[in-house]
Amino acid sequence: DAGVTQSPTHLIKTRGQQVTLRCSPKSGHDTVSWYQQALGQGPQFIFQYYEEEERQRGNFPDRFSGHQFPNYSSELNVNALLLGDSALYLCASSPETGGLEQYFGPGTRLTVT
Amino acid sequence: QKEVEQDPGPLSVPEGAIVSLNCTYSNSAFQYFMWYRQYSRKGPELLMYTYSSGNKEDGRFTAQVDKSSKYISLFIRDSQPSDSATYLCATNAGGTSYGKLTFGQGTILTVHP
Numbered sequence: 001d002a003g004v005t006q007s008p009t010h011l012i013k014t015r016g017q018q019v020t021l022r023c024s025p026k027s028g029h030d031t032v033s034w035y036q037q038a039l040g041q042g043p044q045f046i047f048q049y050y051e052e053e054e055r056q057r058g059n060f061p062d063r064f065s066g067h068q069f070p071n072y073s074s075e076l077n078v079n080a081l082l083l084g085d086s087a088l089y090l091c092a093s094s095p096e097t098g099g100l101e102q103y104f105g106p107g108t109r110l111t112v113t
Numbered sequence: 114q115k116e117v118e119q120d121p122g123p124l125s126v127p128e129g130a131i132v133s134l135n136c137t138y139s140n141s142a143f144q145y146f147m148w149y150r151q152y153s154r155k156g157p158e159l160l161m162y163t164y165s166s167g168n169k170e171d172g173r174f175t176a177q178v179d180k181s182s183k184y185i186s187l188f189i190r191d192s193q194p195s196d197s198a199t200y201l202c203a204t205n206a207g208g209t210s211y212g213k214l215t216f217g218q219g220t221i222l223t224v225h226p
Contacts, residue, residue, distance in 0.1 A: 031212065043157065048213070056212045103159060104158070
């Protein structure tokens with residue numbers, strides 16, 4: 001049973017560029033959440049998707065947007081990258097009936113130069 | 114003030130020791146409490162979650178919640194070098210915030226042989 005998968009593993013972007021990160025949830029899960037984890041910090045909630053809609057959003061600017069597809073996979077898009085966007089981006093999936101149990105993927109390490 | 118405070122450590126203990134990891138939180142709306150373990154360059158792994166005040170045990174791990182003092186703890190018995198990781202506490206308010214986990218900063222634990 002494959003767990004949560006994310007791609008790419010890491011990437012380097014230049015300030016001002018745009019980036020798209022991808023996530024496939026654990027089998028049987030239909031809810032996807034995204035988190036940003038800066039070095040030495042705990043993850044910070046960006047938003048959650050369920051039934052292809054953003055259900056909840058954290059304190060992140062509109063530069064951060066997402067999408068969920070009918071197969072429950074999800075994308076995180078970040079526009080106009082800033083140096084401060086450098087972080088580990090984590091995707092977590094959960095079954096709708098057990099939303100508290102969020103299972104995380106390995107993350108995508110984004111470096112903005 | 115952060116909603117969830119966690120001493121970042123680092124904490125270093127000898128193999129076999131009992132480890133105590135702690136968090137405090139300020140938002141009385143938090144109802145659900147989780148502990149995650151994160152190895153270097155990996156995503157967080159859910160260890161335990163609990164709802165009510167009191168203790169919950171799973172093998173060598175015991176989670177303790179005291180809602181009256183807004184204090185949560187994780188105890189690790191007979192610690193092993195493989196327990197060396199960053200431990201993150203997380204909380205959730207339920208209701209309309211059901212999907213959002215609020216994390217502490219994480220405590221870095223090293224168990225040396």
